[in-house]
Amino acid sequence: MKILVFIKQVPDTINVRIDPKTGNLDRTGLKGVINPFDNNALEAALKIKEETGATITVVSMGPPQTEESLRIALAMGCDEAVILCAKELGGADTLATGYTLASAVKKIEDYDLLLFGRHAVDADTGQCGPIVAEFLNLPQITFATSIKVEENHVICERDFDDCIQKVKVKLPAVVTVCAEINEPRYPSPLGIMKAMKKPLITWTHEDMGCDTERIGKNGSPSIVREIFEPEHTQKDTIMFSGETDEIAKSIVDLLEQQHLI
Amino acid sequence: MDKSLYKGIWIFAEQKEGILNGTPLELLAKAIELKKINGDEITALLLGNHVEPLADTLISYGADQVIVIDHPVLKEYKTIPYTEATVKMIKKYKPSIFLFGATTIGRDLAPRIMARLGTGLTADCLDLKLEKDGTLVQTKPSYGGNIMCTITIPDHRPQMSTVRPKVFTAIQAEPGRTGKIVLENIDVTEDESTQVLSVSPKETNGEPIDKAEIIVAGGRGIKAKEELALLEELAKLIGGRVAVSRPLVDEKWMTHEDQIGQSGNTVKARFILNIGISGAVQYIVGMQNSDCIVTINKNPAADIFHISSYGAVADYSELLPAIITEIKKRK
Ligand SMILES: Cc1cc2nc3c(=O)[nH]c(=O)nc-3n(C[C@H](O)[C@H](O)[C@H](O)COP(=O)(O)OP(=O)(O)OC[C@H]3O[C@@H](n4cnc5c(N)ncnc54)[C@H](O)[C@@H]3O)c2cc1C
Ligand SMILES: Nc1ncnc2c1ncn2[C@@H]1O[C@H](COP(=O)(O)O)[C@@H](O)[C@H]1O
Numbered sequence: 001m002k003i004l005v006f007i008k009q010v011p012d013t014i015n016v017r018i019d020p021k022t023g024n025l026d027r028t029g030l031k032g033v034i035n036p037f038d039n040n041a042l043e044a045a046l047k048i049k050e051e052t053g054a055t056i057t058v059v060s061m062g063p064p065q066t067e068e069s070l071r072i073a074l075a076m077g078c079d080e081a082v083i084l085c086a087k088e089l090g091g092a093d094t095l096a097t098g099y100t101l102a103s104a105v106k107k108i109e110d111y112d113l114l115l116f117g118r119h120a121v122d123a124d125t126g127q128c129g130p131i132v133a134e135f136l137n138l139p140q141i142t143f144a145t146s147i148k149v150e151e152n153h154v155i156c157e158r159d160f161d162d163c164i165q166k167v168k169v170k171l172p173a174v175v176t177v178c179a180e181i182n183e184p185r186y187p188s189p190l191g192i193m194k195a196m197k198k199p200l201i202t203w204t205h206e207d208m209g210c211d212t213e214r215i216g217k218n219g220s221p222s223i224v225r226e227i228f229e230p231e232h233t234q235k236d237t238i239m240f241s242g243e244t245d246e247i248a249k250s251i252v253d254l255l256e257q258q259h260l261i
Numbered sequence: 262m263d264k265s266l267y268k269g270i271w272i273f274a275e276q277k278e279g280i281l282n283g284t285p286l287e288l289l290a291k292a293i294e295l296k297k298i299n300g301d302e303i304t305a306l307l308l309g310n311h312v313e314p315l316a317d318t319l320i321s322y323g324a325d326q327v328i329v330i331d332h333p334v335l336k337e338y339k340t341i342p343y344t345e346a347t348v349k350m351i352k353k354y355k356p357s358i359f360l361f362g363a364t365t366i367g368r369d370l371a372p373r374i375m376a377r378l379g380t381g382l383t384a385d386c387l388d389l390k391l392e393k394d395g396t397l398v399q400t401k402p403s404y405g406g407n408i409m410c411t412i413t414i415p416d417h418r419p420q421m422s423t424v425r426p427k428v429f430t431a432i433q434a435e436p437g438r439t440g441k442i443v444l445e446n447i448d449v450t451e452d453e454s455t456q457v458l459s460v461s462p463k464e465t466n467g468e469p470i471d472k473a474e475i476i477v478a479g480g481r482g483i484k485a486k487e488e489l490a491l492l493e494e495l496a497k498l499i500g501g502r503v504a505v506s507r508p509l510v511d512e513k514w515m516t517h518e519d520q521i522g523q524s525g526n527t528v529k530a531r532f533i534l535n536i537g538i539s540g541a542v543q544y545i546v547g548m549q550n551s552d553c554i555v556t557i558n559k560n561p562a563a564d565i566f567h568i569s570s571y572g573a574v575a576d577y578s579e580l581l582p583a584i585i586t587e588i589k590k591r592k
Contacts, residue, residue, distance in 0.1 A: 014404040025408070094384075098376060124403050125384035127372035130340075134376035139454040140340055142369045155458070161282070161365050162469050166458040173454075179524075180517060221381035221417040225398070230409050230542070235554075237566050240573040247573045248583035251555070252591065254571060258532055258553060260475060260499040261588055 001054035001149070003045045003113045005078065006101060006132075007038035009062050009069040010122045018229055025227065034069045037117025039184035040177045044147050045115050046077045047182065052149060055079045057108060061089060061100050067200060074195035075187030082108075086204040091217035094123075098131025100215055103208040105136060113154060116176040118143055126176065133174035140174040141167050145181055264357075264395070267418035270295055271356040273347070274307040274319055274327070275366050277338070281315055283471075284362025286431035288424060289323040291389055292360065293432065298391040304328060304356065308346055310336035313444070320440035323432060327442050328354070334449040338366055341452040344373045349447055351378065356419045358397050360389075363423035371423050381414030382421040387428055387546075397422070405523050406542040427471060427527040427550060463518055467502045470519060474531040475501030478521060478548070481508040482537015482558065482577065489514060491581045492536065498588050504528065506538050522547035536577045540565025557581075 011030040019026040034042070045056045058073040060066050061084035070081035084104055092100065105111060114133075119126030126142070133140040144156035145164070155168045159178055187195070205215050213219060240250040255261050272288040274281060285305060292303045305324040307315055309331065316327040328350060334342050347370070351359070361367035363385045375382035387409075388400040397420040399412045414420040470476065477496040479489060492503045503519065510520045521528055523543040530551040538544060538556070540563055548554070549568050556569040559576050566572045573580065 011404075014407055016404050016407055018408065093381065094372070095376060095379065095381065098372075119384075122404055123384075124401070124405070126368055127375070127382060127384060130369060130372035131376040134344075134373045139452065140369070140373070143365055159365060160460065163277075163460050163462055165460050168456045168458055170454040221379070221414050222383065222412050223415060224410050225413050226411045227403075228409050230402070230406065235568060235570055237569050237572045239566075240571065244575065244579050244583050245587075247575055247580060248587045251571075251573065251580075251584055252587040254553075254555065255499060255588070256591070260501075260532060261592065 001048070001052050001112050002110050003048060003054050003056045003115060004105060004108065004111050005038070005041050005045045005056060005058045005073070005115045006128065007042065007058055007060045007069060007073060007117070008035045008120045009033065009060065009066045010035045010120055014121055018227060023227070032065055032069060034072060035117050035120045037119060037121070037177065037179060040179055040181050041115040041117050042073055042076055042078065043182045043184040044177055045113075046185065048113070048147075048149050049077065054112075057082060059084065059101065059104055061085070061092075061097060070200055071195050072187055074198045074200070075191040076185060077191060078198075080198060081200040083200065083202050084208070085202055086206075088205050088212065088216050091220065092215065093220035093222040094125050094127040094131055095221060096215050096219035098128050098135060099219060100205070100208070100210060101128065102132045102135035103210050104203060105132065107203070107208050112171045113149065114138070114172070114174045116174065118176050118178050129174050129176035138172055138174050139169040140176075141169055142176045144175050144177045147175060147177065147181065262417060264416070264418055267355045267357040269302050269304055269354070269356045269358070271304045271306055271359045271419070272324075273359070273361040273367065273370075274305040274315065275362055275364060276307070276309050276312055276315060279309065279312055279315070281318060282362070282364065282366075284364055284367070284424070284426050285319065286322045287426065287429040288360045288362060289319065290432050291424065291429045293323045295358065295389065295391045298393065299395060301357065302326060304354070306347065306350055308335045308343060313442075316442045318434070320442075321434040321436050321438050325440050327440065328445055329442065330445050330447060330449070332447075332449045334451050337457055339452050339455050339457070340369055340373055341455065342449050343370050344377060346447065346449050347374050348377050350445065351419060357395055359419040359421045361421070361423045363425045367423045371421055375421050378419075380417040380419060380421060382423070383412045383414070384423050386422045386424045389422060389424070396420075402523070402546065406546045425527060427529045464516070470502065470504045470521065470528055471526045473502050473504070473528065475499055476504050476528060476530045476533040476551075477501050477536065478504045478506065478533060478538060479509060479536050480506035480538030480544075483509065484578070486512075486514045488578065491577070491585070494585055495534075495581060498585065499532075501532070506544050535565055535569070536581070538565055539563050540568065
């Protein structure tokens with residue numbers, strides 16, 4: 001059994017601001033961490049590894065510093081890591097990212113289960129999993145809240161808005177996971193030491209034989225026209241004041257006015 | 262790609278077990294606004310089995326045309342057959358815009374279709390505007406709502422979006438409105454690789470919060486789990502239900518089903534009372550479209566007051582019992 005886990009490095013806080021001078025995101029002092037939901041994907045893979053002896057390859061597309069996140073994934077217990085890194089891959093939207101990740105999978109050749117986070121907290125899209133599934137012609141289960149591997153199937157419960165759907169799909173398959181699925185572990189000191197010796201390979205678009213029209217900015221149909229900080233419409237708030245009893249009376253008056261009592 | 266071949270605004274008429282699932286009517290309301298710019302027809306794509314009766318509803322809410330694919334394979338939602346059927350229709354009719362609800366189904370299906378067509382898809386849109394030349398300008402949050410982006414798909418069609426539920430309001434239905442219903446007889450291949458084993462309702466504390474009209478919401482200001490009983494009591498007295506901000510879900514005092522916000526549920530209540538909630542953007546995006554917003558917080562500088570219609574600077578552990586006593590006195 002071979003599992004591929006896809007992780008993205010994201011800023012360690014989502015409390016980001018726009019630099020008023022450049023109009024771009026102010027990234028000063030932002031450290032990169034593994035996208036929180038991808039830690040759940042890693043944990044899910046590691047649990048399956050403990051049960052079945054599967055091997056885990058962790059894959060990330062990103063700038064060279066993404067290696068730090070891949071080392072952490074190795075320290076958590078993954079077996080090998082691949083970083084997809086080249087200038088030409090930059091500026092990709094989800095379609096171009098999905099194409100690049102799918103190209104990596106084709107090069108890896110041997111795989112049974114592809115795990116993704118439900119979404120990346122920077123761009124908030126959650127599209128890469130289904131896109132990769134489409135390019136590889138695989139079945140998918142999105143928003144999984146539990147996962148079990150059984151011979152050549154994977155069975156998940158998934159968040160289905162007001163319901164829980166239990167689905168069984170044939171392997172190989174793509175699964176994207178929610179935070180509810182597990183509590184991710186932290187790397188142990190021993191794990192960190194071992195990680196230094198585990199393979200971490202770099203592939204460029206050329207290594208994967210990518211079509212240059214389908215990667216990076218070239219391969220991205222979507223264009224970001226503008227970024228801005230949201231304005232919250234300031235309401236003229238009516239404040240109730242006085243002693244507790246007076247405030248309570250005012251609020252109950254309001255409840256009456258709203259026909260709630 | 263010759264963009265001029267692509268015309269029309271499409272919405273995906275999501276249904277579950279023969280019931281339209283909230284968002285289609287909201288999407289139609291937005292489509293009506295977009296139509297005002299270039300006069301493009303609005304089409305609802307309805308997939309399922311024995312779902313034809315829903316077509317009239319979609320027309321009464323603004324669809325000019327409903328394309329129905331009624332097929333036993335589409336009875337239950339499965340990604341691959343739904344992708345196949347939708348892509349066939351897109352290739353045949355060539356819409357310029359295609360809107361989906363950002364529900365589980367929409368978020369599962371739309372990226373798959375977009376990849377098969379090689380076009381763009383903007384996730385979780387909060388606003389959509391149409392420019393005269395047919396460009397759809399999509400506003401979406403990123404970094405958990407701390408940053409907004411406007412995104413366009415200049416050279417590819419259709420321009421696809423998933424739209425966050427509860428952001429747009431359905432129009433009043435116009436019964437008897439006429440429109441075209443097109444039944445498409447196509448082959449849809451069963452997906453043998455996927456088996457739906459069961460569908461069960463989630464355990465909730467009463468009605469689903471996204472349908473609740475009256476909400477009493479508690480946050481990290483609530484000191485102990487037992488204190489939620491005060492909120493429950495008040496909710497009962499005013500016919501509402503209790504909801505929470507994320508920290509109380511992290512504490513496991515309530516479940517994810519009860520959580521308001523970006524990573525929880527979007528609510529659009531007639532009346533919502535926020536208690537001990539500071540008003541982080543990730544909370545506010547989940548409830549700011551409610552009508553009457555009332556806040557109780559002991560910190561006068563809490564951000565939540567900015568979006569509230571009414572507020573009181575007070576300690577809830579004193580104020581809530583006083584409110585409950587006062588209501589009982591008046592009943
Ligand atoms: C990716 C991401 C997604 C997120 N999604 C969500 C989401 O969906 N929903 C969500 O809610 N949060 C979400 N958050 C978390 C969010 O950023 C805030 O941390 C959270 O909303 C804060 O909750 P709170 O207002 O209850 O707590 P706090 O910010 O701690 O506020 C507590 C408030 O209670 C008041 N208070 C304290 N004691 C009393 C008292 N006795 N009487 C009256 N008032 C009192 C305080 O003055 C304070 O204003 C998300 C964060 C991230 C990073
Ligand atoms: N650059 C990337 N490299 C590897 N995996 C990624 C990358 N971007 C996204 N993913 C995976 O796709 C999931 C969804 O991301 P997104 O579609 O960007 O919200 C993430 O949780 C990751 O598992």
